[in-house]
Amino acid sequence: MKQKRNSQALKKFGKRVRAFRLQQDISQRQFAFDADIELSLLKRIEKGEVNTGITTVFSIAHALDIPPKDLLDF
Numbered sequence: 001m002k003q004k005r006n007s008q009a010l011k012k013f014g015k016r017v018r019a020f021r022l023q024q025d026i027s028q029r030q031f032a033f034d035a036d037i038e039l040s041l042l043k044r045i046e047k048g049e050v051n052t053g054i055t056t057v058f059s060i061a062h063a064l065d066i067p068p069k070d071l072l073d074f
Contacts, residue, residue, distance in 0.1 A: 011048030012074040018046040020064045020071070035063035 021031050028046075032039040036059055044050040045060075052060075061068040 007048065009074075010051060013052065013071065014046045014048040016071050016074055017042075017060055020066060021046075024064065031063060035059045 021028070026034070028042055029039055032042040035042070035056075037056060041050065041056075045052055045056075057068050057071060061071055064071075
C-alpha cells in the first residue's frame with residue numbers, strides 16, 4: 001500500500017521550524033550547521049516539501065533548544 005503524504009501537515013511543520021528559527025534570529029545556513037543537516041534539506045523542510053524523519057525532528061529541536069513536541073504542536 002502506498003503511503004499518502006499529508007502535505008498540509010508538512011507545510012505547517014515547516015512553518016513552525018521557520019518561525020522558531022526566525023524568533024531566535026538564526027540564518028538558514030547557521031541553523032543547518034547547528035542541526036547537522038544539509039542546507040538544501042532545511043530549505044525543503046521549511047517549504048513543506050519533504051517528509052522529515054524523526055531523527056531530523058530531534059536534531060532540529062535540539063538546535064532550537066526546544067522540546068520536539070513544540071515543533072509538532074499545530
